[in-house]
Amino acid sequence: MSYLKQMYDLRGKHPRLGAMIIRCENSPYVSYSGNMKNCYLCYGSEFSEDCYYSFFLYNSKDSVGCDYCRDCTLCYDCVDCRGCYNTNYSQDCVNCTDCEYLFDCVGCNNCFASVGLRRQKDTVFNKKVQDFATEVQRVRNSMTPEEIRAKVEELKFETPRLYVHQLHNQNCTGDYVYDSKNSFHCFDTNKLEDCMYCNNSEDLKDCMDMSNSYYKTELCYDVMSEMELYNCDYCVTCFYSNDLFYCENVHNSHHCFGCFSMNHAEYCIFNEKVDSPEEWERRVAEIKAKMIADGEWGEHLPSTYSFEDSNASMHWDTPYFEEKELARYK
Numbered sequence: 001m002s003y004l005k006q007m008y009d010l011r012g013k014h015p016r017l018g019a020m021i022i023r024c025e026n027s028p029y030v031s032y033s034g035n036m037k038n039c040y041l042c043y044g045s046e047f048s049e050d051c052y053y054s055f056f057l058y059n060s061k062d063s064v065g066c067d068y069c070r071d072c073t074l075c076y077d078c079v080d081c082r083g084c085y086n087t088n089y090s091q092d093c094v095n096c097t098d099c100e101y102l103f104d105c106v107g108c109n110n111c112f113a114s115v116g117l118r119r120q121k122d123t124v125f126n127k128k129v130q131d132f133a134t135e136v137q138r139v140r141n142s143m144t145p146e147e148i149r150a151k152v153e154e155l156k157f158e159t160p161r162l163y164v165h166q167l168h169n170q171n172c173t174g175d176y177v178y179d180s181k182n183s184f185h186c187f188d189t190n191k192l193e194d195c196m197y198c199n200n201s202e203d204l205k206d207c208m209d210m211s212n213s214y215y216k217t218e219l220c221y222d223v224m225s226e227m228e229l230y231n232c233d234y235c236v237t238c239f240y241s242n243d244l245f246y247c248e249n250v251h252n253s254h255h256c257f258g259c260f261s262m263n264h265a266e267y268c269i270f271n272e273k274v275d276s277p278e279e280w281e282r283r284v285a286e287i288k289a290k291m292i293a294d295g296e297w298g299e300h301l302p303s304t305y306s307f308e309d310s311n312a313s314m315h316w317d318t319p320y321f322e323e324k325e326l327a328r329y330k
Contacts, residue, residue, distance in 0.1 A: 003287055004296045007246060007258045010270055014261040016304055017249060020237055022227065032212065032225055032237075044200065044212055056188070056200055068176070068188055080165070080176060089149075092165065100136075101152050104162060112136050113152050116159035126155055222298070234300060245284070248301075257284050 021027065022034035030042045037049040045057040054060075055067040063075040072081055076088040083095040090102040099105070101113040108114070109121040110132045117123060122132040129135040139148065166172060170181045172192075177183065180192040189195075190202040198204060201213040209222040217223075219231045226235065230242035238247055243255045250256055253265040257280075260271060267273060267280040269287070274280040291297040 002294060002296055003258070003291050004299060004301065006270065007260075008301055010258065011248060011260045011301065011304070014249075014271075016261075017237075020225070022239060034214075034227065046202075046214060058190075058202075070190070082178075089145075092162075101148055103152060103156060104159070112139070113148050113155075115152060115155040116161070125151060126159075222300070234298070236300075246301075255280055257287065 019031040021030060024030060024033065024036040025038070027036040027039040030036050030039050030045065033042055033045045035047045036042060036045060039045070039048060039050065040052045042048065042051055042054045042057055045051070045054060046059070048057050048060045050062045051057055051060055052064045054063065054065060057063065057066055058070040060066065060069055060072040063069065063072050065077045066072060066075050066081070067079050069075065069078050069081045071083045072078065074086040075081065075084055078084065078087060078089070078093070079091045081087065081090055081093045084090070084093055085097045087093060087096050087099045087102065089100050090096065092104045093099070093102050094106045096102060096105055096108045096111070099108055099111045102108065102111060103115045105111060105114060105117040107119040108117050111117060111120060111123045114123045114126045117126065122129055124132070124135050124139060164174070165176045166178065168179045169177055172180050172183045172186065174183070174186040174189070176188045177186050177192070178190045180186070180189060181194070183189070183192040183195040183198070185197050186192060186195060187199040189198055189200070192198060192201065193205045195204050195206070195210070196208045198207060198210040198213070201210050203215045203217065204210060204213060205218045207213070207217060207220045210220060212225045213220070213223060214227050216228045217226065217230070220229050221233045223229060223232055223235045225237045227239045229235070229238060229244065232238065232241065232244040234246045235244050236248045238244055238249070239251045241250060241253045244250055244253065246258045247256050247260065249261045250259050250265065251263045253262060255277065256262065256265055256268045258270045259265060259268050262268065262271060267277055269280065269283055274283065288297060
């Protein structure tokens with residue numbers, strides 16, 4: 001039996017978590033989120049309060065229906081916004097206040113249905129107005145929300161667009177990258193150093209192929225949905241641990257290989273304690289050599305979640321990829 005098949009069977013014998021919640025308060029219906037307070041149906045989010053129906057929301061308050069937003073307050077239906085206050089129906093905006101229907105605006109106040117503005121105020125459809133409140137009310141009375149959005153789409157074609165969204169970076173490539181250094185091909189990331197191929201991650205160093213990873217993580221490869229890991233490879237949903245390999249739902253542990261649903265574990269292989277650190281190193285080296293020879297090292301186990309319940313369904317229309325992967329283990 002291959003070691004991947006052995007891990008696949010072992011994982012199926014342990015209970016699965018219905019929701020992944022770390023240090024949350026009064027937020028029973030959030031998942032893969034941490035440090036949330038009074039939040040409802042938020043996913044992949046951190047350090048937010050009184051927020052609802054949001055996806056990848058960070059350090060925000062009193063916001064609803066916002067995705068990939070950071071440091072926002074009193075915002076509704078926004079995407080990729082940072083530091084905005086009382087801003088609705090907007091995308092790619094930074095430090096905007098009391099605005100609606102904006103796209104790619106920075107430092108704007110009292111702007112409505114505008115595109116590509118920098119440090120402007122009292123504008124409607126990219127034009128300066130004398131009485132902002134009266135003009136906005138006139139537009140609302142004469143146009144439906146769909147017509148307003150259509151007008152904004154027309155303005156997008158008339159306005160130059162940013163090639164990438166980056167700020168306070170040094171030697172970085174990718175998009176939506178902030179406060180980072182020497183990071184290549186990363187997306188929706190913050191505070192990275194010497195990293196490659198990461199997305200939806202923050203505060204990583206010397207990491208590669210990471211997704212949904214956060215806070216003081218270092219020397220990790222091909223890990224997803226984790227916090228504060230060191231020297232871990234091919235892991236999913238692990239927290240506050242080091243030296244983990246092929247682990248899932250392992251927390252506050254170190255030196256584990258092929259382990260599932262464990263807490264405060266050390267020197268374990270396939271969920272069983274090894275006699276000594278030296279024995280653990282020897283056996284792991286043997287297993288790794290066999291997996292490399294069989295072409296298994298570096299391959300992930302298939303997801304335990306159905307295709308329809310995973311983020312993959314947002315990118316592909318059929319569960320073909322899931323069925324093909326599962327067939328290897330039957």
